[in-house]
Amino acid sequence: MKKQTKAIRTQTRKTQYREHSTPLFLTSSFTFESAEQGKALFEETEDGNIYSRFSNPSVQEFVDKVCLLEDCEDGVATATGMAAVFASMAALLKSGDHILACRALFGSAHQVITQILSKWGITYTYLDAEASEADWEAAVLPNTKMVYLETPSNPGLDLVDLEMIGRICKKHKLIFNVDNCFASPALQNPADFGADLVVHSATKFMDGQGRVLGGIVVGKKEYIKELRFFCRQTGPSMSPFNAWVLSKSLETLNLRMEKHSSNALALAAALDKHPDVKMVKYPFLPSHPQHELAKRQMRAGGAVVTIDLEGGFERVSAFMEALEIASLSSNLGDTRTIVTNPNTTTHAKLKPDEKLALGITEGLIRISVGLEDIEDLIEDFTNAVEVSVKSDILE
Secondary structure, eight states: OOHHHHHHHOOOOOOTTOOSSOOOOOOSBOOOSSHHHHHHHHHTSSOOOOBTTTOOHHHHHHHHHHHHHHTOSEEEEESSHHHHHHHHHHTTOOTTOEEEEESOOOHHHHHIIIIIGGGGTOEEEEEOTTOOHHHHHHHOOTTEEEEEEESSOTTTOOOOOHHHHHHHHHHHTOEEEEEOTTTOTTTOOGGGGTOSEEEEETTTTTTOSSOOOOEEEEEOHHHHHHHHHHHHHHOOBOOHHHHHHHHHHHTTHHHHHHHHHHHHHHHHHHHHTOTTOOEEEOTTSTTSTTHHHHHHHOSSOOSEEEEEOTTHHHHHHHHHHHOSSSEEOSOOOOSSOEEEOTTTTTTTTSOHHHHHHTTOOTTEEEEEOOSSOHHHHHHHHHHHHHHHHHSGGGO
């Protein structure tokens, strides 16, 4: 069976009620058949559930499905995407270690690396997404322990060559840690390029409908073992209810990502032709500077498009006010199209020079393209561009 079939058919063991849809194990704890069994479970000489902070059948079903979709050995689910990002670093790094990262990162990931890990004596070096293999090689230090990156990046849609980084990490025995949230396992599998860990905010495309929070780290057993210990002691556990929702959502992930991608490409192409849009960026648009790389390591371009409008925040405000279909929110990955201005929302806490390095301008708009009719979306966005041009801001 192909992995998508396996992911759909993977469920917790049927109960005596012979249910077709998997049940929800909404329980904080589990009982022991005897004192001896309790002892064996805590000694880990017997497998089984003890407490939902440690493990839960609903959560395990979700983990098993993501492992199948990402071609990974094991995984740990967390309460949020940022809990997964943090755990993937904190569980494996110690004082004196060095982390090598791509500069194009989500704002909170940047804060973890520069403001939190740095307090523990963990140093970092940033490289640009377009840095060469020689640049990455030169940045590896004797105490470098991990390479962390996201591709495509949030919000600039910069790509990093996964095959190249995989070679470097293998050569220097570094932990290769990839945030695969924007692509999802439907469109890209970093483990196929040598990634040791793959991180997701399950809140986004894995849920796909803006309902629940969640995160997950999957990868090689040797590293997941350390993550599991870290998460068991520190407690960023995923809710069984959220896991149940996410597990069901994974069954439609491929279908949704196909439609997200086709809608996003069509909208990007339409806006790219508009004379009043300064810039359009989308991985599968030929004008993207890393278009060929995108085609090599992704199966489609994903749901996110970024555009840049002249006129600063006032123009952005007029554009967003003119939209009739799209929602205004800092989230993404929903069936409903969402727009936000990263400069004032998701990346607001970055310094001006940091924003400049990431291409985050006052007029940048991140569009998470949903599953609405594409003709409606093109009409809505084209109209908003034209209304914003005619506003008093640009007169």
